[in-house]
Amino acid sequence: MAPVLTSKELVEGARREIVAHVAEEKQAGRVPCMAVVVATDDSAALSYARVKDRIAKELGIEVRIEVLDASTTQAALNQRMEALSNDPMVHGVLLELPLRRGLDANIAINCLAPQKDIDGLSDFNVARVAVGNEEVAIAPATPQACIAPAESETKVAGKLVTVIGRGRTVGRPLAHMLINRGATVIHCHSGTSDLPSLTSQCDILFTATGRAGLVGAAHVRAGQVVVDAGTDYSSGKVLGDVDAEAVGHVVKAYTPVPGGVGPLTTVFLFKNLLKAIALQTGSEQ
Numbered sequence: 001m002a003p004v005l006t007s008k009e010l011v012e013g014a015r016r017e018i019v020a021h022v023a024e025e026k027q028a029g030r031v032p033c034m035a036v037v038v039a040t041d042d043s044a045a046l047s048y049a050r051v052k053d054r055i056a057k058e059l060g061i062e063v064r065i066e067v068l069d070a071s072t073t074q075a076a077l078n079q080r081m082e083a084l085s086n087d088p089m090v091h092g093v094l095l096e097l098p099l100r101r102g103l104d105a106n107i108a109i110n111c112l113a114p115q116k117d118i119d120g121l122s123d124f125n126v127a128r129v130a131v132g133n134e135e136v137a138i139a140p141a142t143p144q145a146c147i148a149p150a151e152s153e154t155k156v157a158g159k160l161v162t163v164i165g166r167g168r169t170v171g172r173p174l175a176h177m178l179i180n181r182g183a184t185v186i187h188c189h190s191g192t193s194d195l196p197s198l199t200s201q202c203d204i205l206f207t208a209t210g211r212a213g214l215v216g217a218a219h220v221r222a223g224q225v226v227v228d229a230g231t232d233y234s235s236g237k238v239l240g241d242v243d244a245e246a247v248g249h250v251v252k253a254y255t256p257v258p259g260g261v262g263p264l265t266t267v268f269l270f271k272n273l274l275k276a277i278a279l280q281t282g283s284e285q
Ligand SMILES: Nc1nc2c(c(=O)[nH]1)N[C@@H](CN(C=O)c1ccc(C(=O)N[C@@H](CCC(=O)O)C(=O)O)cc1)CN2
Pocket: 048, 094, 095, 096, 097, 098, 119, 141, 142, 169, 231, 238, 257, 258, 259, 260, 261, 262, 263, 264, 265, 266
């Protein structure tokens, strides 16, 4: 079996960096504060909010969780996002996804000032990433959490990579971020015909569809690194896109689910909060 690229060491390294950075912020008189808006009944999304709260406490970061009940309208959600964005004590706002039916995440997220959009999902941040201006953008956390384990195994620059998935939170920004890092990108999705021929020719395969077991032995070849950002809870436990048993016998290394991209996503959200502060205070131009 190929080595499993667990994210434990990367998470621990990132946490050490965050703790040091938070201490600097506190010396400068700021307590980094993230608002988490929960307007969903999705049990996974609710538990992610609680996980963020617990980890934030360990890192010295303040978290304000705002739960909006089932009667919340789009207008009320937008107003809450705007108010949190205008609060000088709040440095970043995150909207737990997916939202309740009838609420539009894009409209709500675009009510935030771009420098407070720590999910990096507002049109402003998406556009900055897409045009290669990532330095001064807030890039979404999950794509960052996909690239870090791949980079720990092999350089992304100059490689042929395939991305499966075109969602707004992972697949789409990930493809842009890989281009920004010098990779040659094949971008696939649910409508792609003959997926195995496009996934098996690349050096690094990223998958973010949420369809458990989509990637099997026919999709991979020896020597590849496979990064799995899929999460499917329909069976009662969390499963990735990759059939690890089948793929693990073929490839060079792969990230597991759980224990791979997920835990790294959370720490990159906190890193985004610190970048947001730098953008707000002008210490990053
Ligand atoms: N507004 C956002 N919503 C969502 C995002 C996001 O980046 N912004 N990503 C995911 C949720 N997410 C972080 O917010 C997240 C997902 C998974 C994990 C994680 O650690 N998963 C564990 C498995 C946990 C389990 O057993 O249930 C793992 O993979 O090891 C953390 C954060 C969707 N929503």
